[in-house]
Amino acid sequence: MTDVDLDNHRAHADVTDELVDDVRSGLTAERKWLPPKWFYDAEGSALFERITALPEYYPTRSEREVLAARAADVARITGAHTLVELGSGSSEKTRLLLDALTGHGTLEEFVPLDVSESALAEATAAISADYPKLEVRGVVGDFTQHLDRLPGGQPRVVAFLGGTIGNFLPAERAAFLRSVREVLEEGEWLLLGTDLVKDVGMLERAYDDSAGVTAAFNRNVLRVINTRLGADFDPDAFEHVAHWDAANEWVEMRLRARLRQTVEIPGAGLTVEFAEGEHIRTEVSAKFRPGGVEAELGAAGFGLERWWTDSQQRFGVSLARSVRG
Template identity: 50%
Template sequence: MSTTNTAASDLVSVTVADADPAPRTLAHDVHDGLTQPFKQLPPKHLYDDHGSDLFHAICDLPEYYPTRTERAILVERAEQIAELTGAVDLVELGSGFATKTGVLLDALKRAGTLERFVPLDVSAPTVHHCAGEVAAEFGIPVHGIVGDFERDLGLIPAPIGPRIVAILGGTLGNLQAGSRRHFLSRLRGLLDTDGRLLVGIDLVKDPAVIELAYNDAAGVTSAFNRNVLTVINRELGADFPVDEYEHVAFFDHENEWIDIRLRAVRDHAVRIEALDLTVRFAAREELRTEISSKFTRERIAADLAAAGLELEDLLTDADGLFGLALAKVA
């Protein structure tokens, strides 16, 4: 890994994860995912720099309730969280620009406990921007990490006191149950006995409300979804006809998740030069790019318990759209 101080502030350091051939890379994921009978890709590859920009645009759409609802919960309950946790150390996984986390940072600062912020994100420009902004606003050390939170948790520094590890925005719902519980158990390893985990979870509700959030009228979510094909074309020398895939998002009632896919308009073959691989798509064949599980209190409590964590509180908005699960070491 390499660690550098930014010119913007002596308070900021950024650690960049070294490329490691062992963990799964884009090439491995594409080969595995596109050679299965039912084609699918992990959602992390949606988030190159352009994909990150598109996702930030999605967060401002009128149909997309999770971001504004989660922020409203934080505005209402951040002081309570700060008082309960006494956190001196805040770690955010998939931090983006820390726009929502800023509410919690402000509450911890006002409580007189905040000493450090650790944002982790896959986008280097995002981490540098976020770290500089937080250091300038709050006057605290910021240790940014450019990496993948599924494999780079080891780069997170040890706690310096009571800690909150936050993973917001419903990101946990992108994992299926077994993987989700395994991941939560790894997050538990980042906490001392006085630490807390803060998890954003989208709640089970009217499926029409959920589906609308992923099928916006402006087509931004559609562009975000198709961007993964642009990433593969650029990085692996593929020739996906990006504009000939339709965005599909629907609520799966059995699994209680939103299922997001790309549907081929016509029968065609895709050549992926870096893999020496040709993949056929039949007309209307679908490629899954993401799931987003929705939660009940019972579901998140069970997932946490399986990871050695105890649900301490579930903070929700008045309409029951979204929740923040606060957990401690069991």
Template identity: 60%
Template sequence: MKSFQITRTLPTDATDAALRADVLQGLTGTPKTLPPKWFYDAYGSELFEMIVALPGYYIGRLERELLAAHAREIGAVCGARTLVELGSGSSEKTRHLISALPLHTYLPVDVSESALRQAGQALAAERPDLHVHALIADFTTAFTLPPTPGPRLVAFLGSTIGNLLPRERGVFLAAVRALLAPGDALLLGTDLVKDPGRLVAAYDDDTTGLFNRNVLSVINRELGADFDLDAFEHVALWDAAADHEWIEMRLRSRREQTVKIPALDLAVDFAAGEDLRTEISAKFRPDRLTGELAAAGLEVERFFTSPDQAYALTLAVPTDHATGPSTVRTTASVS
């Protein structure tokens, strides 16, 4: 029987320190911003699960369908003995990969110890032949993977890469490339550019509004701030600029106001109508995605898309270890 273990690479106070730094930098900058990772306390995670179930929010559904349809082919191509999942959360989406791969080790990576422990222990009980080694780490900063059998498949799903600005994406992809040895691969989930009306509709609803404003609740609770959640309006916009092509989620101040954050000895002034950006969600075109991967030293090995060309899974390998020309696949079997 294989084992479950958990390794912490983050200091126990790292989350508090990161929140303080992000709030101070983001709310004193122009324009004001906050990183989307602070949506996800326990309540925020519950709200996100509700969002995923909404008819208009297609990302989770299409990704699960693509994984179900192509996990065996992905497994046949990469033959991974270790699956590394960045931002693993509940580990639900990767069940298809875990079943299809000849795995020895599953290595989920997340900042939440509770999420890792709950998901990892459940999976270890379901799959006694699988070694589950959870890693408490922030995948947006440098970290080292523990020794595990190769080849390895690094999965980064949910179009989470779209939350990074272009420069940040370049740094992230280069860091992932540095983790890959000969024979290893990256599986990347990305939302694709499509009709702006469909894009905005996926982010502009009451539940997403609650989710967006939850970042203010987190700051109130953790830093003693006095944000009035009702004083901010949820806004979702499509930025069609060629170098952007992303959805922006914002919180718009309904009135002129000053918010105090005692833990930072900070007072933040908001003008009426002023926006606080809480998330970007970049959408990709295949050629742009291929270019960004190539710049990081990665080559497309398989490219799977949903029938409506709304979502993609990309299997990429280090350029100097590619097995042949890229193969583009359109998934006609997924509805």
């Protein structure tokens, strides 16, 4: 593979400080929680790639179907010179956009941003080798903190795919969409993937697969804390739980303590007590309705230009243009 330079805005010390802050805040709360970004070390990224191929996990296939059918439309409508992908992971689906945009003759640069340096390095090297005329500039960063560091010539299209927008709580989601709008010039673009409200059984199976891959992914957050902060979590002492919250219209992933236990986290200066059956919320994954997506985009300063779904209407992809503030 071709070597690609990465712009790294997440120094090891800064990452550790972020983790310490999140662990202290989340595990001392009355209802314990941890942010989902800490799933994604090298092992967590590999587990998530396995999840996307599971029979129960429809979002990746559904979104890929939309992109395969509509990537040429994205290229024609946007005429983008730069494709920015937030939370790129392996960037596999983005190749559909890269093919369409390079085929359209406008694309000059690809800028993937991801918190996982290892996953990003592998993906950018592969893409640079496969698209030798394209400038590839990987950015190691957190898309809630480092959007202002993104390079690229205008017009840009920012792709935020996979339904990851659903991992934000509503207020966080609104703030994030506004932050994306703030770094774009008027007339630039956001391509957003949103998983849609559907049958509860299908939703819960997608987050609790029969092979146990999602359970391993969920527990990986504990292994990350063990590795980075010297904690003594026994991941097998926690059970994976996926629950549909009808009031909030999101799937909530949790880790439930199988027994009463005490965990030492030296790197955070914490001793944490868990009652038997106590939960740690590790992720919410909100599901959307088309009107709600349009309203949230509008509130953030985007005008919806196109709305596409897969053939079974499981997953929505919206193309929105930044409008005058």
